[in-house]
Amino acid sequence: MTEAVSGSRAAARGDDEFDGPAPIVAVVGRPNVGKSTLVNRIIGRRQAVVEDVPGVTRDRVAYDALWSGRRFTVVDTGGWEPDARDRAAVIAAQAETAVAMADVVLFVVDARVGATDVDEAAVKMLRRSAKPVLLVANKVDNATQELESAGLWSLGLGQPWAVSALHGRGSGDLLDAILDVVPEVLEPASPADRGPRRVALVGRPNVGKSSLLNRLAREERAVVDPVAGTTVDPVDSLVELDGEVWQFVDTAGLRKRVGQASGTEYYASLRTKAAIEAAEVVVVLLDASEPISEQDQRILSMVTEAGRALVLAFNKWDLVDADRRYYLDKEIDRELRRIPWALRVNVSARTGRAVDKLAPAMRTALANWEKRVPTGQLNQWLTALVQATPHPIRGGRAPRILFATQAGTAPPKFVLFSTGALDAGYVRFVERKLRTEFDFAGSPVMVTVKPRKKRSA
Numbered sequence: 001m002t003e004a005v006s007g008s009r010a011a012a013r014g015d016d017e018f019d020g021p022a023p024i025v026a027v028v029g030r031p032n033v034g035k036s037t038l039v040n041r042i043i044g045r046r047q048a049v050v051e052d053v054p055g056v057t058r059d060r061v062a063y064d065a066l067w068s069g070r071r072f073t074v075v076d077t078g079g080w081e082p083d084a085r086d087r088a089a090v091i092a093a094q095a096e097t098a099v100a101m102a103d104v105v106l107f108v109v110d111a112r113v114g115a116t117d118v119d120e121a122a123v124k125m126l127r128r129s130a131k132p133v134l135l136v137a138n139k140v141d142n143a144t145q146e147l148e149s150a151g152l153w154s155l156g157l158g159q160p161w162a163v164s165a166l167h168g169r170g171s172g173d174l175l176d177a178i179l180d181v182v183p184e185v186l187e188p189a190s191p192a193d194r195g196p197r198r199v200a201l202v203g204r205p206n207v208g209k210s211s212l213l214n215r216l217a218r219e220e221r222a223v224v225d226p227v228a229g230t231t232v233d234p235v236d237s238l239v240e241l242d243g244e245v246w247q248f249v250d251t252a253g254l255r256k257r258v259g260q261a262s263g264t265e266y267y268a269s270l271r272t273k274a275a276i277e278a279a280e281v282v283v284v285l286l287d288a289s290e291p292i293s294e295q296d297q298r299i300l301s302m303v304t305e306a307g308r309a310l311v312l313a314f315n316k317w318d319l320v321d322a323d324r325r326y327y328l329d330k331e332i333d334r335e336l337r338r339i340p341w342a343l344r345v346n347v348s349a350r351t352g353r354a355v356d357k358l359a360p361a362m363r364t365a366l367a368n369w370e371k372r373v374p375t376g377q378l379n380q381w382l383t384a385l386v387q388a389t390p391h392p393i394r395g396g397r398a399p400r401i402l403f404a405t406q407a408g409t410a411p412p413k414f415v416l417f418s419t420g421a422l423d424a425g426y427v428r429f430v431e432r433k434l435r436t437e438f439d440f441a442g443s444p445v446m447v448t449v450k451p452r453k454k455r456s457a
Helices: 003-012 035-043 086-101 116-129 143-155 172-181 211-219 263-278 294-306 322-335 354-371 375-388 422-436
Strands: 024-028 061-068 068-076 103-111 133-138 160-162 197-202 235-241 242-252 281-287 310-315 345-346 399-406 413-418 446-451
Touching: 003 294, 024 035, 024 086, 024 422, 035 133, 035 322, 061 172, 061 322, 061 375, 086 116, 103 116, 116 143, 116 235, 133 143, 133 172, 143 160, 143 375, 160 172, 197 211, 197 263, 197 294, 197 354, 211 242, 211 310, 211 354, 235 354, 242 263, 242 281, 242 354, 263 422, 281 294, 294 310, 310 354, 345 354, 375 399, 375 422, 413 422, 422 446
Parallel strands: 024 068, 024 103, 103 133, 133 160, 197 242, 197 281, 281 310, 310 345, 413 446
Antiparallel strands: 061 068, 235 242, 399 413
C-alpha cells in the first residue's frame, strides 16, 4: 500500500468524516484506456456508454456503487489531455473538476501500452490536486501482463492495481483498496433492528394529546382532565395501528419558550424537547376550533429544527362548523406557509373521527424522511433544471452548480457542489423543485452548498 493511501486511510477514520455525503471516487485517465468499462464493472451493471473509440464519454456522470455493505459515488469522466483545445479542453476541464470534488481518484492507464507522455502530464495534474490516488493498470488479462504492469511504478503513484475491467480480473482487490481509502459513512439501522417506530405527540396544553393516545390505544393509557397541563412527564405507550406496533410518547403541553418556563413547567419543556429529538415522526396536534397561535408556531419550529418527519393533526374537528373551516383554510395558508410539505389529518379524539388515517400518514412521512434519490437520477434532473433556469448573474458572473449528491437521510440532506456561493433564493428554488420532482411530503429537506475552493496562487 502506498504512503498516500495509508495516510488517507488514517484520515478516513476521523469523526469529522462520518455520517456525511457518500464518498466520491473519480475515474480519470487519457482517452480510450477503459474508464467507462471500469465504471460499469464497479457499479455492477452496464450503464456507462462504452465504445471502442476514444471520446465517447464527455461529461462527468455519477453513479451509485456498493461494495462490502458500503456505498460510494463513482464519477466517470472524459479523456484528459494536456493542452487540449475546443471541445477536448471542455472535457478535460470536466475531468479536473471531478478530481477537485473527489475523495479519492482512480487514475486509469492502459497496461498494454505502458506509461505515455500524456499519462505523465496527468500525474502532475493529480499531484497538484493533493488527492489520494490509486493507480489502475487496466487491460491486464493474464499473469504475464500483470508482471509487465509493474513498470508503471515509474509514474511515482505507488502500487499499480492490475485489473481487466472487461473481464473482471483483479476488480475485487481494487474495490477493497478503494474502501481502505474512502471515508466511511454510517448507514441507518435496518428495519429488523430498530424496533417500533417512535412517534411523539406534541402540542400546546389542552389540545387533546392524551385523549388521542387513549383513543388510539383503545384504553386509558394517559390521564385526561379538562384542566390544561395534566401531563408533565412523557408517557411511552406501545400501540398497534393498522397491523403495526408504534411507540407513542405523549408529552407535556408547551405553553412558553423553554427559557421562559420555570419549575415543573421548565423540566416538562426539556423532556418534551428531548422526546421530539428521540422521535422519528412527530404528530403535532392543533385545536381546529381555535385560531392557530404563536405557541403552535413555536412548537412547529422546534419540530422542523429537529429534522423530524411531521404530521399535522387538527383535533376537535367535531366542533368545527362551515364558517370555522373557511377561516381555518385561510389561517393555514397564512400561518403555515413555511411548511406546506407537512401532511395534514383532520381528527376528533373524542369521537374517533378519522384517527385511522394517522397510521398511513405517518408511514408516508417516514418513507419520505428515509428516501434516497439515486445520484445519477438526481444529477440528470438537476442538469435539466439548471439549463432551464440558470442562476442569476451577479457581478457579471453566474455561479454554476457542478454536481449534487444526497449526503444522508432521516431527514434527506443534499449537497450542491458549485463554482461559487449561490443566492439563498436560488437554493430555496432548487429545494422546491426537488420536492415537486421526488415527493418529500411529510419530511423536511436540507439543501446545503459547497462552493469549489479557489486555487491558491
